[in-house]
Every structure is written in C-alpha cells, then in structure tokens.
Amino acid sequence: MRIAVIGGTGLIGTRVVRSLRGDGHDVVAAARSTGVNSFTGEGLADALAGADVIVDVSNSSYTDEEAAREFFYASTMNLLGYGDAAGVGHHVALSVVGTDRLARAEGGYFIAKEQQERLLSSSGRPYTLVHATQFFEFVRSITDHAMRGGAAHVADVLVQPMAADDVAAVVAQAALAEPRCGMQEHGGPEVFSLGEIAALDLRWRHDDREVLPDPLGTYFGARLAPRDLLPEATATIAPTRYHEWRVSAG
Template identity: 60%
Template sequence: MRVAVIGGTGLIGTRVVARLTDSGHDVVSASRATGVDSYTGEGLAEALAGAETLIDVSNSGYLDEWGANEFFYASTLNLLTYGAAAGVRHHVALSVVGTERLARTERGYFAAKAAQERLIRHSGQPYSIVHATQFFEFLQSIADAASVHHVVRLSDAFIQPIAADDVAAATATAALGAPVNGTVEFAGPERFRLAEVVGRGLRIRQDSREVVADPLAEYFGARLEEDELLPGPDATVAPTRFADWLAAGGSMSAAGEAAPAR
C-alpha cells in the first residue's frame, strides 16, 4: 500500500513512517523538511500521487485559537482537496481526547482542532480520526508552559498519558484498517493527577522547579474540569506504563511540537 504521512518528520510521524516501512508499505514522508507544505499546498500533489491512504499527524506551531485555526483549516482543506484529486481512499487524522468538550467550554486551540475534525467529517471522504491522550514526551512542554518564576502551577485534573510509540502504533493500525468514518480513542494504562505526573517526571530529570496543584490553573488557556482530559469507556488502553517508559530512557521533551495535541 502507498501511504503518505503528512508531518512525517515529527515525533509521531517518524514513528509511523518507520512502522509502515518495516511492514513493507510504500511510504512517503511529507513535511516542510522534505519540501511539502500542507498549509500552502506546496509539493502536495507530488506527495499524494498514487497514495491510497493519507495520514495527517501534522500540528500547528500556534496554540492560540486564531493561529491554530488558520493552520488547521487551510492545511486540512488542502489535504482533503488534493487527496480527493489523487484518489486517496482513507483519510486518517490524529487529534486529541477531549477536543469536543474543551472546544465547547474553553475554545482556544481545542476549538481549532474541533473545526479540523468537522471539515474531515463533512468532506464526504472515507476517514478515521484517532484521538489520543497527552504524550509522556510532552510533560516537559506542559511544565514549561505553566512555569512562572521557578514555580509550575498546574491543574489537578486527571490525565491518562500515553507513550508516543503507542500513539504511532495506534495510528498506523487505524490507517491499515478500513475507514471507521468516526473516532477511535487511545490512552495510556494509568491515571494520574496532572500536577502529580508532571512533578514526578521533573524530579526524575532533577529539575528543581516546584510543582503546585492549583484548581484555577489553566491548561494551554483552558480551565479544566476534573475529568475533561480522560478518554471514554470504549478507549483502547495502550500497554506502556510511565515508569517503564522512563526506565527505557524516555525523554520528556519534544522540541518543535505543540503539547496539547499529543
């Protein structure tokens, strides 16, 4: 199968490309680094030529609603348009658990992601939307975004984070299956308080910042209810536990990628 991976040089994209290539598929890794820009359309026709499946794991460099919406709307519309012209039969997009809830109550970045999903759903093209919880790899970015004067103020909401390798496996599996024309959810095997797991990760990295659980703290502009970041009861639970990921050398940093989306 010929598969085009948009965002193929990023944290998830590189893993998806490797998995599909190792399985014998013809994979095109498409990103600005390879001369393909989904936002402007540059190089898209060539990247999608002959592709049966398109996987979109790209992300906005902007976390505010206006900037994120500008990126996701233009990029997704281009992918759907160019994909239809190329004969793509399965459009797969990676998104975030809780997007619809947070878009309704808090808007911001999550409103932009919800708009992206609506474009895909209403396109008339066969699709699968993969919802994942927050990545272990992004806990550092979450801490950095909430840090002021050596103090990290974080919501005490629950979180069920997942390893990037498990997200890539889920995305690749969804892409190789039949379109579900709906959403499938994936989450890690353990539930933590957000402040707890970020604090634990920082201590292991010998980061001396103080982590404070604050019910009024915002999460990338969103005020969280206790369960807003949790998956539904039908979510597939990935195998990798946080302690095992750390023991295997997992790194809590992913420069260049925006934390809420994965």
C-alpha cells in the same frame, strides 16, 4: 500500499513512517523539510500521487485560536482537495481525546482542532479520526511552561497519558484498516493528576522545584473540569506505563 504521512518528520510522524516502512509499505514522509507544505499546498500533488491513504499527524506551531484555526482549515481543505483529485481512499487524522469538551472550555487551540475534525467528518470522504491522550514526551514542556516564581502551577486535572510509540502504533494500525468514518479513542494505562506526573518528571530530572495544583489554572488556555482530559471507559488502553517509558527514554 502507498501511504502519505503528513507531518512525517515530527514526533509521531517519524514513528509512523518507520512502522509502516518496516511492514513493507511505500511511505512518503511529507513535511516542509521534504518540500511538502500542507498549509500552502506546495508539493502536495506529487506527495499524494498514487497514494491509497493519507495520514495527517501535522500540527500547528501556534496554540492561539486564530493562527491554529487558519492552519488546520487550510491544511485540511488542501489535503481533502488534493486527496480527492489523487483518488485517495482513506484519510486518517490524529486528534485529541475530549476535543469537544476542550473546545467548549474556550481552549482556542482545541476549537481549531474541533474545526479540523468537522471538516473531515462532513467531507464525504472515507476517514478515521484517532483520538489520543497527552503524550509522556510533552509532560516536560507542560511543566516548564507552568513555572512561575520557582514552582510549577499546573491545572488541577487528571490525565491518562501515552507513550509516543504507542500513539504512532495505533495511527499506523488505523492507516492499514478500513475507514471507520468515525472516531476511535486511545489512552494510557494509568491515571495521574497533572501535578503528580509533573512532579515525577521534575524528580527524574533531579529538579527539586515544587509543583502546585492550581484550581484556576488552564490547560493550553482551556479551563477544565477534573476529568475532561480522560478517555471514555470504552477507549483502547495502550501498554506502556510511565515508569517503563521513563526508564527506556533515559
């Protein structure tokens, strides 16, 4: 099977490419560094030539609504258009658990992600949306971004994070399966408060700064209810626990 992975050199993309190539598939790692730009369309025709599946794990480098909406709209429309012309039979896109809830909570970035999902679901093309919870690998940046006055002021919400390897595995599985023309949801095996996992990350780094759950805090601009980031009870649960990932990641 020939598969084009858009964002194929990023955190999830590199893992998806490695997994699919390991299974013997012909995989194109498409990214700006390889001469492919889904936003402008540069290199897309060649990257998608002969492809059976598009896997879109690209992301906007901007989290404000206007810039994120511009990126996801242009990129998704280009992938749909070029994919249709190339005869691609399945479009897989990675998104976020609770996108609709996060968009309603005025999270600008998540409004853009919801728009991306709507474009795909209304396109008439065979597709699968993979919803995943937050990645363990992003806890550090969330914590550091929340630092004010020597303490991390994080949103008072619950999270059920996953290892990037587990996210990549389910994306790769979706690429090899039949299109669902719908969404599949995945979450980690443990529920933490965001403050709890932020504190675990700081302690692992031998950083004794305090973590303060902030009931008025936002999550990438969204004001959330405590359970808005959690998947439904029907979600598929990933195997890797936080401590196992932390030890293996070093």
